[in-house]
């Protein structure tokens with residue numbers, strides 16, 4: 547009599563929340579993949595650029611900061627600079643397109659800055675809280691010396 551309800555409530559939080567999260571992050575990955583496939587290649591979108599180096603680091607006040615990332619993109623790669631928030635339970639994205647163009651157009655060929663995540667994270671079952679992650683970017687758009 548007592549075990550029944552306790553078992554149900556113990557099973558509830560992990561089950562549906564976990565499967566929703568998987569579906570959601572798959573949706574997000576699909577949408578980013580489609581957007582990437584639709585983007586121009588760097589050779590066309592950013593003529594004269596040899597490679598773009600995008601270093602990302604993260605600061606989070608409320609949880610462990612995710613590992614830093616470095617992306618190096620060459621002319622045949624898609625000029626697509628949107629990165630998902632590294633917290634797997636967050637729906638936020640960082641759009642660095644403008645920052646990359648700033649680096650391309652700047653005489654130093656670099657752009658630095660930081661941007662807060664605008665996404666929401668799954669907190670207690672059924673509730674969300676704003677993500678407190680801050681992305682710090684360091685972008686270099688190296689000129690194409692080979693051409």
Ligand SMILES: [Zn+2]
Nearest residue numbers: 631636663677
């Ligand atoms: Zn986030």
